[in-house]
Amino acid sequence: MTYEPRQIERLVRLLAERHPGAQGLAVDWVPPQTVRWWSWSRYASQSQNVGEWPTFASADLSVVSLNKVRAANRLALAAASSCTKPDGELYLFGQNEVGIRSVGAFGSAGFETVDIGAHGRILRWTGRLTEPQPSLDEFASRRELEIPGVGLCEWKEYPGCFSEGRVDAGTSLLLHALEAVSAPRRVYDFGCGTGIISRVARQRWPFADVYGSDHDALSVAAARENVPGARFVLADGWQLPPNWAVDLVVSNPPFHAGKGRTDDFWRALVSEARAAMDSAGELWVVVQREVPLDPVLRTSFREVVRCASSGGHVVWRAREPLP
Numbered sequence: 001m002t003y004e005p006r007q008i009e010r011l012v013r014l015l016a017e018r019h020p021g022a023q024g025l026a027v028d029w030v031p032p033q034t035v036r037w038w039s040w041s042r043y044a045s046q047s048q049n050v051g052e053w054p055t056f057a058s059a060d061l062s063v064v065s066l067n068k069v070r071a072a073n074r075l076a077l078a079a080a081s082s083c084t085k086p087d088g089e090l091y092l093f094g095q096n097e098v099g100i101r102s103v104g105a106f107g108s109a110g111f112e113t114v115d116i117g118a119h120g121r122i123l124r125w126t127g128r129l130t131e132p133q134p135s136l137d138e139f140a141s142r143r144e145l146e147i148p149g150v151g152l153c154e155w156k157e158y159p160g161c162f163s164e165g166r167v168d169a170g171t172s173l174l175l176h177a178l179e180a181v182s183a184p185r186r187v188y189d190f191g192c193g194t195g196i197i198s199r200v201a202r203q204r205w206p207f208a209d210v211y212g213s214d215h216d217a218l219s220v221a222a223a224r225e226n227v228p229g230a231r232f233v234l235a236d237g238w239q240l241p242p243n244w245a246v247d248l249v250v251s252n253p254p255f256h257a258g259k260g261r262t263d264d265f266w267r268a269l270v271s272e273a274r275a276a277m278d279s280a281g282e283l284w285v286v287v288q289r290e291v292p293l294d295p296v297l298r299t300s301f302r303e304v305v306r307c308a309s310s311g312g313h314v315v316w317r318a319r320e321p322l323p
């Protein structure tokens with residue numbers, strides 16, 4: 001999520017004045033230790049209490065950090081409401097650049113602005129928390145998705161999962177390029193989302209052990225249903241089972257963390273893959289054309305090949321990890 005330390009300071013000060021001694025629940029952000037609030041997030045990178053849905057009992061107030069995906073915001077607000085006392089309060093805060101100035105209604109009510117500053121706003125929901133809100137199941141969608149090399153599949157998703165309702169163009173390019181790979185034993189799908197790459201891997205290499213990880217609990221939950229026979233874990237960053245010698249690492253890696261774009265994920269992916277794979281292993285990655293992956297791959301692998309490119313995406317294959 002995108003939040004500013006200066007805005008968190010304003011938020012904590014404002015809520016301490018308005019609701020002294022109240023038990024708060026922070027949704028999708030990490031409160032300072034001084035306030036002793038509960039916290040929950042669907043994202044492993046945003047809280048210690050990570051999961052599909054929060055299970056806290058009755059907070060006096062819940063405070064949600066704005067998600068740039070509008071539908072994911074509704075889910076976060078409904079999750080927060082489910083843990084807040086009927087006479088409690090629901091707040092939403094975020095930065096102008098993420099769209100806090102154009103937040104619409106939630107349920108039957110809108111928001112009032114209670115603070116402007118630190119390039120953002122703090123809003124208070126004006127509805128009643130006794131109003132019924134959708135459950136997690138009601139947010140799930142199941143629709144048909146055409147997956148390259150597999151065909152039409154019934155596909156489960158939640159609001160905020162990557163490329164909802166379609167296969168991303170970069171992922172699609174990668175899937176076509178992967179036709180050149182023959183029978184790996186162990187496949188790792190890093191940043192697996194709802195499991196599209198893993199689904200193709202299961203279909204194409206039925207004897208391979210397929211393993212995926214993602215930092216979004218709801219993507220992982222969907223992937224577990226979408227790809228029978230594969231294993232998925234919730235993890236912030238690279239995570240493989242111990243002593244699991246992987247021979248194919250495949251990824252359309254993330255490019256965003258917090259406020260902006262970051263190179264950290266693909267750089268970490270290259271070094272982790274190099275360390276985890278044996279000499280016969282291969283790393284296949286799709287990135288946007290402007291990402292300087294090539295020179296970084298060449299410092300870690302002996303053989304680096306640009307295998308495909310289209311519409312601003314490039315697929316790279318790297319083999320023979322350097323010592």
Ligand SMILES: C[S@@+](CC[C@H](N)C(=O)[O-])C[C@H]1O[C@@H](n2cnc3c(N)ncnc32)[C@H](O)[C@@H]1O
Pocket residue numbers: 045162163168171190191192193194195196197213214215216219235236237238251252253254255256
């Ligand atoms: C570009 S998407 C690719 C998703 C999926 N593999 C596909 O091709 O449809 C990148 C994925 O990385 C996940 N991600 C973002 N930050 C992460 C992190 N810190 N650790 C693990 N996964 C992360 C996102 O939730 C997202 O599902």
